[in-house]
Amino acid sequence: MAKALIVVPTYNERENAPGIAERLLAALPQTDVLFVDDNSPDGTGALLDEMAATNPRIHVMHRAGKLGLGTAYVEGFTWALQRGYEYLFEMDADGSHDPKYLPGMLALAEDGADGVIGSRYVPGGGTKNWGVGRQILSRGGGLYARSILGVDVRDLTAGFMCWRRRALEAIDLGTIKSNGYSFQIEMKYRALQKGMKLVETPIVFEDRRVGQSKMSRAIVLEALRYVWKLRLRG
Secondary structure, eight states: OOSEEEEEEESSOTTTHHHHHHHHHHHSTTEEEEEEEOOOTTSHHHHHHHHHHHOTTEEEEEOSSOOOHHHHHHHHHHHHHHTTOSEEEEOOSSSSSOGGGHHHHHHHHHTTOSEEEEESSSTTOEEESOOHHHHHHHHHHHHHHHHHHTOOOSOTTOOOEEEEHHHHHHHTGGGOOOOSTHHHHHHHHHHHHTTOOEEEEEOEEEOOSSSOOOOOHHHHHHHHHHHHHHHHHO
């Protein structure tokens, strides 16, 4: 069995799913992919089932509705840990996270990192097709969260990650309280609290070309409010 699994939440990603699956499987030939579909109205789940029926490296988890990004990853990671996977990736289905970075991220995890962050905000990283407003919101939000939590991670809100099994076990996924954008912040903060080693590696994040982004200003602002809950729980 493959030692690594890529967990990819989906909601209305029918147009993107076949292409991203092909690219993921090609980037890491010894890795499996788990799509976690939130009952997409556009038929993404049914298409994923068809793909899984012809490729044993593709797995599909169906959920009852749009239950949120954080719970999708928690359920996907739990599924993977129960099946013995050692390295767990999280990434978007829309192509914003380029699969070409996967081998390098896996190598860093194999070299001892407990969590590898595909970072937009370290030298060599960046974004494409972002407006000025989104740049300010992302960078400013990251700086705010780092300041409140007192951590050195440059890209706390990054959603492109490779986790080692021991890090997810130390975090204790069943106790994660956040669900949306704040999930990314909470996971990294909790890992650091447990003494896990997080490493940032540069990526260029390219905004999706097909479909509609799930991100909004309200989601980001809610995440920034949640930072105080994390700090007070400390």
